[in-house]
Structure formats: structure tokens, C-alpha cells
Amino acid sequence: MGRRILLCVGNPDRGDDGVGPRVAALLRESAVQDVVECRGEAGDILAALEEVGEAIIVDASFSGAPAGTVRRFDLAAEGAPLSLDFGWSSHGFGLAEAIGLAHALGALPPVCVLFTIEGESFAPGAPLSAAAQAGAVAATARILADFPPNARSNGAAFSPAGKRVPPCPQSGKTL
Template sequence: MSGRRIVIGIGNPDRGDDGVGRLVARSLDGRLPADVEVVEADGEATALLAHMDGAEAAYLVDACASGAEPGTVRRFDAAAAPLPQAAFGLSTHGFGLAEAIELARALRQLPARCVVYAIEGAGFETGAPLSDAVAEAIPQVQERLCCEIEQPADVGS
């Protein structure tokens, strides 16, 4: 793959499980090819659009609240279809990830490959610690991202 690739870890580390995207981003340090940019973001829509702008592939990691078992990891091909409102309808980031992706799609700025890894959170209260279930999901997401970025055509949804 010759185009720009970026991993965006999204979240607020002061709100319990909401910070998991940033923790996944940090866990990738030194594990990805040198041409893959890894950034942390608070989830603010215009910042997400700026990070994705010009990328051929974007991999986003965020917490979600769909009612599934905490620590459940789901992968979405956001280039193919909108993110489910049930998982991403409410955001501690204000204008959320799903809306940012749809805005990028409408503006024709969505990367050709846009993958979202969502980790089901348990607690999002200010000052809450990261839950054990979510912490245990980090290595799984790290491994899946590394495999997908190294061999993008071989990884399914």
C-alpha cells in the first residue's frame, strides 16, 4: 500500500473505559511499519476529519456502548456502511465518531479503507478507572490491528 495510513486512538482517559482507544494507540508503539502514523485524539469531529484527510487508510479505535458484554471487540468497515447508531449514538466527545465518518463520506474525504475497532465499555464516569474487561481487550485489538495493517487484503470483518 503506497498511500498514507493512520491509526487514530480515540477517547478521554479521565472517563474510565472511554480512554481505551488512546491506550491501544500507545500499545502500538514500535509494532507497526514506520510509514503508519499513530495519533491520539479526543474524538472531536473536526480533529478526526483533519487526521483522516488525505489518508488512503484510516484505522480508528474507540469505546462504544451498545449493551454488549464489556470488553467485547467489534470491527466495522466504515467505508462500506455507516456505523450502527446503537453502538455509537451517544458520545462523550459531543459530535461523535459516527457523525464524523458520515461527514467525511458526504464531503468525499473518507479514506478508501476506513476501519473502526469498537471496544464495549462498562463505565464512562469522570474519574472512573479503566475496567478489567476493557483492559483485557487491548492486546486483542493491538494484535488484530497489527495483522490487518500488515496484510490488509487478508483480514475479514
């Protein structure tokens, strides 16, 4: 199979869009090292998913649910929601398209779970809201419960402290 990664998507300089990087920081504090961060560009996300057996993805959403709401989607079992109107990503062209393309090409990891955290403000320069911060804490706890760092599923596991996964390539574009 391949390794397991935790792909945290978002831009910490855009308010609640920074919830993915906040989850990344919380996971690293819990000794999870296979954490990859991307700003949300589709090409970068596809590159991060290459040769991965398990992907746990975290991103902000904007669907109208209460801010801080954490939702979990099993993309491999349930299929990928392809509509941006579904409200599971705060990116205009990025995560939704990358997941849809990976699904269509048969390149979606065999285990692919998406956690979304509902945001309320995505203004440039805004801080992470209290609701998004609470959602990040809740999502981190759920990820650690569902995917323990040393547990194996389909032959992959998060690496405990020591091994680092290289960062997601940056496209050079800003959001």
C-alpha cells in the first residue's frame, strides 16, 4: 500500500481558512509527523496524494452550518462529492477538483477521509475565529481517535516522532 499522510489544506492568512494548518500544528504537538500542508492548489494536492495508501484530509468549509462544525466524509467508500455547491471546501478551484480528478482517474487512495471544519470568516489578514479554533481541537481529537498514530490499517501508519514527510510543493500562487 503506501504511507499514510494527514493533508492539511488552508491559508493561515485568510481567517478560518487557516483551520487546516492549525490542525497540522495540533497533530504535530501530539507527535504525529506525517503531516503535509498545502495552500489548496489542485496540482499540489494531487502531488501530495501520489503513492499514498491512506490520506486523511482536513480543510475549512463554508456551507452555512454553524461555525466550528466538524464533518467527516469517507471519500473512498462514499465517493467524492464533486459539486463546489456542496460546501465542503473553502477553495474556489483546488481541493474539490483535485479529489474529483483523483477519483475519476482511479488515483484516490484506498483509504481517503475528509474532515471539514466550518468557518465563518475568510477575510485576508483575519485571525482564526474562536469557533474554528474549537473545531480544530475537536477534529484533531477525532482524527487521533479514528487513526491512532501507531495503528495500522491497510499497511500504513502515521510515523511517531522522528520521521518527517516532505512538505507539499508550492505552486507559487497566492490565494
